[in-house]
Amino acid sequence: MTKGTILILGSNATQIELRGGGSATIGQYLNETVVPTLALIDAGYDVVLATPNGTKPIIDAVSDTVDHFGGDQAAYDRARAFFADSPEMNSVQTLRAVIEGGLDRFAGVFVPGGHAPAVDLMQDPDAGTILRHFHQARKPTALLCHGPVAVLAALPEAAAYRAALAAGDSxxxxxxxxxxxxxxxGMTVFSASEEKIAEQHLLGGELLFDMERALRTAGGNVSVTATNFAPNVVVDRELITGQNPASDHQLAAALVDALDRAQG
Known part of the structure; x- marks a missing residue:
């Protein structure tokens, strides 16, 4: 018998704007999507995946590597097979559909990372409705790497807020x-210094805003590690945030622990 059902908010974004024009190809990170999801399933929870347009997220090619699984080939192979073939990753609903179906049925919510959430989820009104519900109900709300910027969707004017950040109008x-x-x-997110490395080696250009500034400007108490890409998870009330790809297992453990405690 399942312990409960967890809502996973995925992204449909595949391009992110760069300063000076142009864009970079992005998506969700494989490990950030699958490691916490499998931990939830292994702990006895069901999962439901939903995205803004109801189609399956695209995995960022740079994350599709055994390196993001600590060199563990078996873990990498399991993750790839799960994302490709499992019913949980292929029965995708729209955010609007899960709202209309009732949010009270979910015990918690999880948002994977990759740059994608910084494009669509952080300004999606349905994502805002969902996150405000989980905040008001004080149900575990976990977000990883760039995923934490999705909590900005809970702002009254999230799209305008993102546009102001992109325009540099602090x-x-x-x-x-x-x-x-x-x-x-208290929260964490992919750090500004980590983003500089990603911009140089992965994106080929500078983003319009960094994630730390995006959260701090709205009043988030953001903390990041002094060492780039060191695991870091921050828990404050119902909110559980992980800083970077290396934080996947720690965030998964914190989320399962919070859910188990909430379930009594």
Whole structure:
């Protein structure tokens, strides 16, 4: 018998804007998607995957490597097979459909990383509705790497907030960031210094804003590690955030622990 059902918010974004024009190809990270999902299933939870348009997320090619699984070929092979073939990863709903189906049926929510959530989820009104529900119900809300920027969807004017960040208008962004339900929460996210490395070696250009600034401007109490790509998980009330790809197992463990405690 299942312990409960967890909602996974996936992204449909495949391109992210770069400063000066152009874009970089992105997606969700394989390990960040699958490691926590399999941990949930192994712990006795069911999962439901939903995205803005109801299609399956695209995996960022740079994450499709055994290196993101600590060199463990068996773990990598299991992850690839699970994402490709499992019913859980192929029965995708829209965010609107899960809202209309009732959010009370979910025991928690998880948002994987990769750059993709910084494009669509962070400004999606349905994602905002979902996250505000889990905040108000104080149900475990876990987000990994770039995933934590999705909590900005809970802002009253999330799309305008993102546009202000992209335009470099910090004053306007700060004004639009008022009344955020996560203001004052401790959280972490892919750090500005880690992003510089990604911009140089993976993206081929500079992003319009970094994730630390995006969260801090709205009132997030953001902390990151002094060492780039060191695992880091921050738990504050119902919110569980992981900094980078290396934080996948720690975030999974923290989420399962929070869910088990919530279930009594």
């Amino acid at each position: 004053e306007k962004a700060a004004a639009l960031g008022q009344d955020w339900v996560y203001a004052g929460y």
